[in-house]
Amino acid sequence: MGYKIRCVRKSDLPAIVQIETLSHPRPWTLEDFEWEFKNAGSKLHFWVVTKLKDDLPLAYLCFNFVIDEIYIRNLTVGPSERRKGIGKKLLDLCCLWGKRKGAVRIVLDVRVGNYSAISFYRKCGFHLIKGCLNRTSRLMEKAL
Numbered sequence: 001m002g003y004k005i006r007c008v009r010k011s012d013l014p015a016i017v018q019i020e021t022l023s024h025p026r027p028w029t030l031e032d033f034e035w036e037f038k039n040a041g042s043k044l045h046f047w048v049v050t051k052l053k054d055d056l057p058l059a060y061l062c063f064n065f066v067i068d069e070i071y072i073r074n075l076t077v078g079p080s081e082r083r084k085g086i087g088k089k090l091l092d093l094c095c096l097w098g099k100r101k102g103a104v105r106i107v108l109d110v111r112v113g114n115y116s117a118i119s120f121y122r123k124c125g126f127h128l129i130k131g132c133l134n135r136t137s138r139l140m141e142k143a144l
């Protein structure tokens with residue numbers, strides 16, 4: 001099946017919220033996504049992966065780019081589409097995009113018990129930064 005990556009549209013949000021709800025213990029709500037659109041301005045970059053045949057979102061990546069650093073806010077692949085290389089492709093593309101724009105590192109935080117995401121990010125070249133961000137999250141980074 002063919003996929004494409006494009007910038008998000010407001011009309012994608014209901015499908016994105018559905019994926020988000022199935023994927024996270026504390027999912028972003030529709031209001032959270034709308035707030036990001038309204039308030040994050042040009043710092044926010046929001047890409048979706050859609051199926052070529054219907055253009056419906058099946059994964060998304062939301063990140064901020066400030067000065068020379070990328071901060072991943074949300075990376076989610078719909079449950080039925082996991083382990084097909086989509087998450088890695090999105091993240092690799094983000095690294096390439098950031099490098100071209102002058103970013104020197106990419107950072108994210110991950111829930112302490114989210115072992116599958118930690119394995120995934122390790123596979124994508126990230127490492128854990130020593131010390132906890134807080135009781136529930138750890139920071140990971142990758143130099144670009």
Ligand SMILES: CC(C)(COP(=O)(O)OP(=O)(O)OC[C@H]1O[C@@H](n2cnc3c(N)ncnc32)[C@H](O)[C@@H]1OP(=O)(O)O)[C@@H](O)C(=O)NCCC(=O)NCCS
Nearest residue numbers: 075076077082083084085086087088110116117119120123
């Ligand atoms: C984490 C997530 C984004 C990975 O996306 P994905 O498209 O399934 O990942 P990929 O298929 O690109 O995986 C690439 C590699 O990462 C590793 N990996 C991915 N999922 C993994 C898992 N559940 N357990 C262990 N390793 C995993 C594997 O090495 C995999 O390569 P392989 O399939 O050849 O073994 C996806 O599982 C997800 O959306 N999870 C729920 C939301 C979430 O936790 N997001 C991250 C929040 S910080």
